[in-house]
Amino acid sequence: MLRRTRTRRGHRWLTVMMAITSLAGAVVVLSPRLSAGAAAAQCPWMDPTQSSDRRAGELLGAMTLDQEISMLHSTESTMMTYYGTAGHIAAIPQLCIPDVVLNDAGAGVGDGQVNTTAFPDGIAQASSWDPSLQQQYGTALGWEAWHKGINVMLAPGVNIARVPMNGRNFEYAGEDPYLAGQTSAAVIKGIQSQNVIATVKHYAANNQETNRMTVSSDVNERTLHEIYLPAFETAVKQGHVGSVMCSYNRINTVYACENPSMLTDILKKEWGFSGFVMSDWGATHSTAPAANAGLDMEMESYNNGQYFGAALKTAVQNGQVPSSRVNDMVVRILRSMFADGLFDHPAVPEPQGFAAVVNTPAEATVARNVAEAGTVLLKNKDGVLPLDGIGKKIALIGQAAGGHGAELAYQGGGSSHVPLAGSVPVVSPQQGITQRGAANGDAVVYADGTVVADAVAAAKASDVAIVYANDSEAEGSDRPNLGLNYGACGLVTCAQLPVSQDQLIEAVAQANPNTIVVLNTGGPVLMPWLNQVKGVVEAWYPGQEDGNAIASILFGDVNPSGKLTQTFPASQSDLPTQTTAQYPGTTVAGDTVGPHATYSEGLDIGYRWYDTQNISPLFPFGYGLSYTTFGYSNATVTRTTNGATVSFTLTNTGGRAGAEVAQVYIADPAVSGEPPKQLKGYQKVSLQPGQSSRVTIPLDSRAFARWDTSRHTWVVDKGTYTIFVGSSSRDLRQQAGVTLAARTLAP
Numbered sequence: 001m002l003r004r005t006r007t008r009r010g011h012r013w014l015t016v017m018m019a020i021t022s023l024a025g026a027v028v029v030l031s032p033r034l035s036a037g038a039a040a041a042q043c044p045w046m047d048p049t050q051s052s053d054r055r056a057g058e059l060l061g062a063m064t065l066d067q068e069i070s071m072l073h074s075t076e077s078t079m080m081t082y083y084g085t086a087g088h089i090a091a092i093p094q095l096c097i098p099d100v101v102l103n104d105a106g107a108g109v110g111d112g113q114v115n116t117t118a119f120p121d122g123i124a125q126a127s128s129w130d131p132s133l134q135q136q137y138g139t140a141l142g143w144e145a146w147h148k149g150i151n152v153m154l155a156p157g158v159n160i161a162r163v164p165m166n167g168r169n170f171e172y173a174g175e176d177p178y179l180a181g182q183t184s185a186a187v188i189k190g191i192q193s194q195n196v197i198a199t200v201k202h203y204a205a206n207n208q209e210t211n212r213m214t215v216s217s218d219v220n221e222r223t224l225h226e227i228y229l230p231a232f233e234t235a236v237k238q239g240h241v242g243s244v245m246c247s248y249n250r251i252n253t254v255y256a257c258e259n260p261s262m263l264t265d266i267l268k269k270e271w272g273f274s275g276f277v278m279s280d281w282g283a284t285h286s287t288a289p290a291a292n293a294g295l296d297m298e299m300e301s302y303n304n305g306q307y308f309g310a311a312l313k314t315a316v317q318n319g320q321v322p323s324s325r326v327n328d329m330v331v332r333i334l335r336s337m338f339a340d341g342l343f344d345h346p347a348v349p350e351p352q353g354f355a356a357v358v359n360t361p362a363e364a365t366v367a368r369n370v371a372e373a374g375t376v377l378l379k380n381k382d383g384v385l386p387l388d389g390i391g392k393k394i395a396l397i398g399q400a401a402g403g404h405g406a407e408l409a410y411q412g413g414g415s416s417h418v419p420l421a422g423s424v425p426v427v428s429p430q431q432g433i434t435q436r437g438a439a440n441g442d443a444v445v446y447a448d449g450t451v452v453a454d455a456v457a458a459a460k461a462s463d464v465a466i467v468y469a470n471d472s473e474a475e476g477s478d479r480p481n482l483g484l485n486y487g488a489c490g491l492v493t494c495a496q497l498p499v500s501q502d503q504l505i506e507a508v509a510q511a512n513p514n515t516i517v518v519l520n521t522g523g524p525v526l527m528p529w530l531n532q533v534k535g536v537v538e539a540w541y542p543g544q545e546d547g548n549a550i551a552s553i554l555f556g557d558v559n560p561s562g563k564l565t566q567t568f569p570a571s572q573s574d575l576p577t578q579t580t581a582q583y584p585g586t587t588v589a590g591d592t593v594g595p596h597a598t599y600s601e602g603l604d605i606g607y608r609w610y611d612t613q614n615i616s617p618l619f620p621f622g623y624g625l626s627y628t629t630f631g632y633s634n635a636t637v638t639r640t641t642n643g644a645t646v647s648f649t650l651t652n653t654g655g656r657a658g659a660e661v662a663q664v665y666i667a668d669p670a671v672s673g674e675p676p677k678q679l680k681g682y683q684k685v686s687l688q689p690g691q692s693s694r695v696t697i698p699l700d701s702r703a704f705a706r707w708d709t710s711r712h713t714w715v716v717d718k719g720t721y722t723i724f725v726g727s728s729s730r731d732l733r734q735q736a737g738v739t740l741a742a743r744t745l746a747p
């Protein structure tokens with residue numbers, strides 16, 4: 001077993017050596033550290049004092065075309081069959097190149113690995129609005145991966161929640177490009193601190209699962225730059241991500257993985273991305289067009305490179321793909337491998353990695369902290385929460401609260417899923433709440449809801465009723481609607497309810513005036529019963545620490561501090577995508593590949609739409625309650641050479657310690673044609689009761705800029721910008737203006 005304490009930075013090699021010596025008779029790849037002297041003589045690029053650029057260039061110079069081609073696609077290997085990884089590029093021992101092992105990723109080390117931690121899903125991670133915690137999560141993820149022999153993680157996912165029904169929104173960071181960018185940069189920094197390359201995905205405008213392999217996202221230049229690309233740009237410029245995964249869909253009719261404008265012009269030239277682009281699994285559709293467009297690596301599991309194997313070699317030999325392009329592909333891969341430590345700190349080799357138990361208490365603590373920090377308190381009438389009375393009777397109702405149901409709702413489905421194999425028991429809400437309640441002398445009675453009369457009787461006989469409701473979101477399909485009425489079963493088989501979950505909640509609420517609903521959903525749901533219940537808690541898909549985390553919140557050991565990263569609409573008819581041409585898309589004459597989803601709503605997605613249309617959402621973007629209250633005062637704005645700085649005083653005006661996510665929105669002058677306001681900064685601040693803190697948030701020139709389609713770059717318009725500071729996008733407490741001169745920025 002590999003222990004974390006021994007193997008944190010600086011001590012890793014010791015563990016690798018121990019693992020190697022315990023391996024009897026298995027094949028061990030040549031490790032640079034295994035014979036440092038020999039490797040240095042044979043492989044001069046192993047000198048860690050040289051730059052990644054130089055080392056990559058030197059190594060490239062020693063490679064044959066066949067060796068280069070072997071780096072550009074996945075190879076079927078016993079490792080993959082035995083080990084379950086998503087992709088594998090074989091080591092080249094004579095060149096000191098280690099195996100490249102690619103693995104999913106979104107909420108833990110998945111793909112069939114055992115004894116790894118099941119973390120909360122992306123939407124829960126993002127709802128913490130806490131980059132430092134998100135970096136800790138990334139570090140834990142990278143640490144587990146490295147000890148499993150994995151050196152490329154296929155995360156984070158940052159696609160914008162354009163359509164709340166998108167079946168993969170639970171993997172992503174919500175509807176706002178600034179928030180998604182900050183979240184992803186933090187996770188990337190964490191992963192890459194552990195000598196593992198992170199992969200930001202899915203590039204780009206991959207916003208629905210319906211027809212995901214063929215749909216064309218028809219989106220204009222300004223909308224693309226302002227809404228769908230900034231999170232990737234931040235991942236590149238701020239997170240220094242080593243790899244980008246291009247997506248399945250087409251963008252304005254051209255496949256994302258053979259789209260020269262996306263891959264070369266924007267990603268590599270405009271943003272200066274120096275790492276490599278891999279395709280999503282099966283998203284490569286050609287050899288020369290894809291290679292020349294800027295795709296660097298074909299990824300899928302078992303075909304040994306349909307397009308970037310022998311076919312690419314032929315294309316080079318007959319001049320369809322310049323050899324300089326192939327050299328560039330390889331240099332990009334090697335540069336990220338050098339920069340992120342894959343040569344200097346090789347991951348624990350296979351098969352010891354497979355056996356490694358990496359779900360230590362330290363990772364479980366990170367999983368729990370993220371789950372707690374991401375949980376959003378949506379309603380708390382009459383202070384029904386926290387449950388801090390003594391000797392209460394609590395009725396706990398719903399399949400997602402019990403053993404089997406908890407397995408259903410702790411994570412969404414698909415490639416991000418970490419199955420509960422090996423020794424990863426999910427802590428069910430029933431376990432967590434019963435155990436924590438006992439400390440208060442509370443008695444918890446559980447009814448799964450499959451017999452409604454039993455649930456109602458339990459609620460009637462109790463002081464408080466907690467009802468669980470969930471949806472089941474998974475990669476590969478979209479949710480049919482935003483209701484809870486289509487049943488609680490999805491990922492695993494469970495008993496069907498005789499009534500909808502909405503009806504179950506209503507029946508319980510009638511039986512008990514102190515009813516609290518806990519939601520395990522991957523995104524917004526409608527709440528026809530909202531006025532009938534006293535409390536609502538959105539716990540998302542909270543990972544393996546599910547029951548412990550929710551018990552901390554419900555009993556007040558942890559003060560809720562999560563905020564919504566997506567608008568919860570009051571009605572499905574309020575959504576920005578009202579026509580089938582917008583979503584899920586319609587066929588277009590002459591295009592036989594697939595339908596087109598027309599992004600005609602432009603910039604107006606999420607809260608931007610609700611603001612423009614003056615529609616009141618059920619719960620707005622940025623919203624989340626606390627068991628304490630916060631006051632904002634004395635906002636001031638000062639001009640800086642590069643924009644402005646906003647400062648304000650934040651005070652905990654209530655009786656409990658808590659954390660507030662203070663949010664900064666900017667309203668541009670009318671001439672800019674921007675949505676009414678947009679998030680451009682935030683900070684999560686912890687305060688004791690009565691404590692105040694002066695908060696300062698810098699706003700650079702990009703915070704004031706819009707994309708100009710005639711100059712194809714960012715511009716700041718001359719005029720007065722209003723800076724709002726507040727507790728949510730619809731709870732703005734302070735404002736101040738700043739007047740700026742016109743300015744053109746680099747793209």
Ligand code: NOJ
Binds near residue numbers: 086154201280281415
């Ligand atoms: C397809 C998914 O879209 C992607 O997110 C994942 O990383 C790959 N499969 C590999 O499993």
